Amino acid sequence: xxxxxxxxxxxxxxxxxxxxxxxxxxxxxxxxxxxxxxxxxxxxxxxxxxxxxxxxxxxxxxxxxxxxxxxxxxxxxxxxxxxxxxxxxxxxxxxxxxxxxxxxxxxxxxxxxxxxxxxxxxxxxxxxxxxxxxxxxxxxxxxxxxxxxxxxxxxxxxxxxxxxxxxxxxxxxxxxxxxxxxxxxxxxxxxxxxxxxxxxxxxxxxxxxxxxxxxxxxxxxxxxxxxxxxxxxxxxxxxxxxxxxxxxxxxxxxxxxxxxxxxxxxxxxxxxxxxxxxxxxxxxxxxxxxxxxxxxxxxxxxxxxxxxxxxxxxxxxxxxxxxxxxxxxxxxxxxxxxxxxxxxxxxxxxxxxxxxxxxxxxxxxxxxxxxxxxxxxxxxxxxxxxxxxxxxxxxxxxxxxxxxxxxxxxxxxxxxxxxxxxxxxxxxxxxxxxxxxxxxxxxxxxxxxxxxxxxxxxxxxxxxxxxxxxxxxxxxxxxxxxxxxxxxxxxxxxxxxxxxxxxxxxxxxxxxxxxxxxxxxxxxxxxxxxxxxxxxxxxxxxxxxxxxxxxxxxxxxxxxxxxxxxxxxxxxxxxxxxxxxxxxxxxxxxxxxxxxxxxxxxxxxxxxxxxxxxxxxxxxxxxxxxxxxxxxxxxxxxxxxxxxxxxxx
Numbered sequence: 001x002x003x004x005x006x007x008x009x010x011x012x013x014x015x016x017x018x019x020x021x022x023x024x025x026x027x028x029x030x031x032x033x034x035x036x037x038x039x040x041x042x043x044x045x046x047x048x049x050x051x052x053x054x055x056x057x058x059x060x061x062x063x064x065x066x067x068x069x070x071x072x073x074x075x076x077x078x079x080x081x082x083x084x085x086x087x088x089x090x091x092x093x094x095x096x097x098x099x100x101x102x103x104x105x106x107x108x109x110x111x112x113x114x115x116x117x118x119x120x121x122x123x124x125x126x127x128x129x130x131x132x133x134x135x136x137x138x139x140x141x142x143x144x145x146x147x148x149x150x151x152x153x154x155x156x157x158x159x160x161x162x163x164x165x166x167x168x169x170x171x172x173x174x175x176x177x178x179x180x181x182x183x184x185x186x187x188x189x190x191x192x193x194x195x196x197x198x199x200x201x202x203x204x205x206x207x208x209x210x211x212x213x214x215x216x217x218x219x220x221x222x223x224x225x226x227x228x229x230x231x232x233x234x235x236x237x238x239x240x241x242x243x244x245x246x247x248x249x250x251x252x253x254x255x256x257x258x259x260x261x262x263x264x265x266x267x268x269x270x271x272x273x274x275x276x277x278x279x280x281x282x283x284x285x286x287x288x289x290x291x292x293x294x295x296x297x298x299x300x301x302x303x304x305x306x307x308x309x310x311x312x313x314x315x316x317x318x319x320x321x322x323x324x325x326x327x328x329x330x331x332x333x334x335x336x337x338x339x340x341x342x343x344x345x346x347x348x349x350x351x352x353x354x355x356x357x358x359x360x361x362x363x364x365x366x367x368x369x370x371x372x373x374x375x376x377x378x379x380x381x382x383x384x385x386x387x388x389x390x391x392x393x394x395x396x397x398x399x400x401x402x403x404x405x406x407x408x409x410x411x412x413x414x415x416x417x418x419x420x421x422x423x424x425x426x427x428x429x430x431x432x433x434x435x436x437x438x439x440x441x442x443x444x445x446x447x448x449x450x451x452x453x454x455x456x457x458x459x460x461x462x463x464x465x466x467x468x469x470x471x472x473x474x475x476x477x478x479x480x481x482x483x484x485x486x487x488x489x490x491x492x493x494x495x496x497x498x499x500x501x502x503x504x505x506x507x508x509x510x511x512x513x514x515x516x517x518x519x520x521x522x523x524x525x526x527x528x529x530x531x532x533x534x535x536x537x538x539x540x541x542x543x544x545x546x547x548x549x550x551x552x553x554x555x556x557x558x559x560x561x562x563x564x565x566x567x568x569x570x571x572x573x574x575x576x577x578x579x580x581x582x583x584x585x586x587x588x589x590x591x592x593x594x595x596x597x598x599x600x601x602x603x604x605x606x607x608x609x610x611x612x613x614x615x616x617x618x619x620x621x622x623x624x625x626x627x628x629x630x631x632x633x634x635x636x637x638x639x640x641x642x643x644x645x646x647x648x649x
Contacts, residue, residue, distance in 0.1 A: 097231055098254030098271070101198050103278030105212060105241060105249075107287040108320075108534060110541075113208055115201040119337055120179050120194055121233060122147070122171040124160055129191035139189050146181050147171055169233055173199070173338030197233055199338075200242075205331040207294050210359045211285065211324055211470070211532065213240020214332035229253070238335070241281060241532060243471045248536055249278040279544055282535045284320030289313060289645060293325045296640045301327055301624060304633055307354065309624040310361045310511040311637065316519050316616045318549040319528025321468070324512075330356040362473045365508030366623065370430040371594030371606045372457075372503035374521060374565045377423055379448055379456035380438040381561035386423070386445065388564045394418035394426075394433035398442050400494060412436055412498050415595075427568025428576030430593060432502050439501025440494055450497050454478045459556045460517035461527055462509050467552070468530045476509035503596060514608060515621035518592075520553070521562055521569070522610035522619050527553040566590055570613055578607065581635040586646040588613040591638070595630060603627050607634040611642060618645065 105114040122143070130136045140160075144153045147170075160168055174182065174194070182194055200215050202208065216238035223230050229250055230236070236250070237243035254275030259267045293311045301309045313322040334344040347356065358364070380386050396417040402408035414432040418425070426434035441447030448456075457463060463478040479500065481492040499505035512530060520527040529550040536545040569590035573582045578591040590613050594606035605624045610616040620641065622634040 094258045095255050095272075098256050098273075098275045099196060099198065100251035100253050100275035101277040102200070102215075102251050103245075103249040103280045105281045105283065107283050107285045109287075110282065111287055113203050113283075113285075113287060114212060115203065116198045117201045119172070119197045119199040120174045121169055121197055121337075122174060122178075122182065123193055123195045123233070124168045124170050125191050125193065126160060126163070126166055126168065127191075129160075136191075139191065143170070143189060143192060146185075147178060165232055167232060195233060197337075199235065199336045200333075201336075202332045204291070205333045206329045207291055208285075208287070209240070209329050209332040210326045210361065211240055211283075211290075211321075212332065213242040213244075213471075214238055214335040215242050216335055235336075239472070240332075240470060241283075244469050245281055245533065248281065251278045252276040277539060280537050280539070281533050282537055283532055284315060284318070284322060284534045285324075285532065286313075286322045288648070289641075290323040290325065292644050293323050293641055294327070294329070296637050297325055297622070297624075298327055300633060300637050304624070304627055304631060306624045306633070307626050308358075308360050308364075309622075310364070311620065311622045311641070312361055312511055312515045313618055313620045313641075314515055314519060314528075314530055316522040316528075316610060316619045319516075319519065319530050320534060320549075321530055321532045322618060324361050324532075326358075326360040328354045328356040359470075359472060360511065360625070362468060362470055362510060362512045364625075365474065365476055365510060366604050366625065367505075367507060367596035367598065368503040368509050368514060369594035369596035369604065369606060370432075370503060371514055371592060371608060372501070372507075373427055373430060373435055374569060374592050375457060375460050375462075375517060376435055376439050376448070376453065376501055377427055377565050377568065378460075378521070378557045378561055379452065381423070381564060382456070382557050383448060383452060385448055386438050388423040391420040391422045392426075392434050392437050392445065394421045394431050396433070398433055398436050398498075400442070403493075410495060412495065423564060424568040424571055425576075427565065427592065428571035428574075430572075430577050435501045436498045440497035447497065447501075450480060450492060450500060453497070453500055454480055459527075459553055460520065461552060462513050462517060464513075466512055466516050466530050467550075468512060469532050473512070474510060476513045477507065479506035503594060511621055511623050514606070514623075515619055518608050518610060518619050518621070520557065521565055522590075522616040524559050524562055525555050525557065526551050527556075566613075569610075578609075578635055581632070581639045582609065582642070585611070585639065585642050587611050587642075589642065593635065598626070601629055603630060605631065605633040607638050609638050609642065611646070617649075618642075 101116045104112055104116065106112055130139060140157055141153060144156060156170060170192070171178070179194070186192060186194060202212060202214070215235040218230050218232065218234045218236050222236060223232060229252060231253075237246040242249065252275065254271060255273040257270045257272050259269075293313070297309050297311050300306075309327045311323065311325045313324075314320065315322055330347055331343070333339055334347060350356065381388060394414060394417065397411050397413040400410045400412065402410060412432070415430070418429055418431045418433065421429070421431050421434050423434070425431070436442055437445040437447065439447050439453060441449070454463070457478050463476050465473045465475045467473075479496070484490055484492050484496070484506075496505065500507060516527065516530055529552050531547055531550065533547060535543050535547060537543055569592050570588070572578045572591050572593070573589055577593045582589050582591055589609050589611035591607055591609040594604075596604040596606070598604065603626075605627050606622070608619070608621045610619045620638060622638050622641075624633045624637075627633055
């Protein structure tokens with residue numbers, strides 16, 4: 001009762017003292033009371049102290065957070081401090097390559113055969129593209145419009161997104177119009193820049209293609225092996241001298257260090273390594289002779305409808321390659337940026353199966369026919385199998401009784417009846433019967449036999465690569481007993497030796513091996529390694545390296561025996577197989593012809609010549625393949641080449 005009255009009095013006093021309650025206050029009190037009831041809080045106890053367990057839990061969380069913060073600070077500053085410092089420096093400094101030029105190539109008279117020309121490429125750096133999707137799309141669309149490839153917008157976008165590289169090549173070899181537009185607006189396209197690259201320009205490409213080769217776009221594996229020398233946009237040697245001397249010709253790019261602020265804006269630039277161009281090659285090559293050979297040989301090849309042809313000229317005193325032509329040839333400029341893509345596609349697909357990329361001179365294996373006879377004669381003299389003066393009656397064939405059946409006979413024919421023939425005449429007239437006797441033996445005349453024949457052919461460099469400084473050289477093939485047994489499952493017969501003695505049946509030799517073997521006959525005993533590059537020079541034409549002639553074999557045939565062979569080759573010109581073609585040249589020459597029978601009325605036609613006879617300055621081998629019928633094809637080519645050569649020399 002007392003409390004009630006008190007409260008009642010209090011309320012009365014409040015009213016009496018005009019403490020009026022506003023309606024909203026009443027409503028707020030009601031809401032507060034309802035919330036308290038919902039939360040289970042007594043009207044008489046609005047503040048509840050936290051329990052000790054809750055305090056411990058909060059303290060533990062706070063302690064863990066402090067510990068993690070301390071550990072992370074320790075990790076960043078102490079454990080990973082050095083690594084992060086390096087990364088920070090890398091972010092602060094960016095290294096760009098400064099372009100340098102690739103080395104060029106000269107002939108022996110310092111006539112430049114390979115040039116460098118500027119090429120401008122559009123490159124995208126993914127890290128510098130706009131972050132906003134709409135801005136990035138806008139930039140890409142404008143770029144594709146300038147390049148005239150708006151229909152390839154999706155393809156270019158996908159290329160950028162999927163490329164593992166930071167820098168992506170968007171367009172090679174920009175046209176003049178594209179370059180002008182992009183140069184004036186490039187700042188409007190963040191993430192894009194124009195790269196000034198250098199591409200090859202091959203002077204008269206088809207004439208020197210198999211020698212010089214070409215360059216192709218670098219592969220990822222090659223870039224990883226030599227990141228200091230190359231960028232993803234570089235081209236490297238893919239064939240010919242470009243490949244053989246890649247490390248010599250390649251440039252050494254410079255390095256530009258760019259310092260950036262925290263926002264990535266450049267602050268300063270410093271060249272930390274200056275670029276140096278590649279070194280240059282000077283060849284033994286006579287480019288005018290190369291042009292003449294290519295022209296003459298191509299005319300003859302087309303005239304007789306032959307598939308392919310080869311001509312190689314060497315210096316007999318050094319082994320230097322004066323000319324090397326393989327037909328059909330190709331335009332090596334087609335492998336450079338901006339070339340005719342349709343023409344390149346046609347070259348690679350080779351619809352007429354002419355194999356223009358195939359270097360017949362160093363890779364093709366051919367039957368050589370009578371070209372082998374001077375080598376067989378040299379071996380027979382060295383082994384004292386026969387006297388050079390002994391005469392054999394060559395009646396157009398030899399007859400051999402079958403070993404198992406005496407009633408059965410084998411005939412090995414000659415191309416004509418030669419009568420009594422000594423060694424010089426046998427070489428001059430290319431007498432098969434004489435070389436059947438000296439190679440395989442017949443009657444009372446002992447022969448070299450297959451083992452000795454192979455031994456001497458190998459001394460002349462047949463059956464092995466010569467070591468010429470070109471990639472892809474193949475070794476010729478000399479058959480023997482073991483090979484025939486293993487591969488054909490047959491024994492070796494006398495007939496096999498007879499055919500080997502005249503360059504027929506299983507033998508396969510490259511034109512380069514043939515011309516190299518005749519060096520020792522021409523110069524009196526030294527077999528040189530053929531070499532295309534004479535020296536390496538810098539941009540001021542100062543000699544960096546001079547290649548000395550390299551002797552492969554020496555004095556394996558006595559000089560007096562080689563002289564007899566030389567005389568036989570000289571008589572081939574004065575009255576023998578080459579008399580109507582090479583006996584009226586400005587200088588005296590010596591020669592050996594060869595006609596290799598392929599069957600089905602097809603032949604390989606050969607001639608090897610050295611001149612001048614008494615002091616040889618050139619050894620020339622010409623071979624025209626797969627000629628229909630027995631035609632004189634190689635001799636007129638050799639005649640025209642040598643006539644021009646000595647008139648101009």
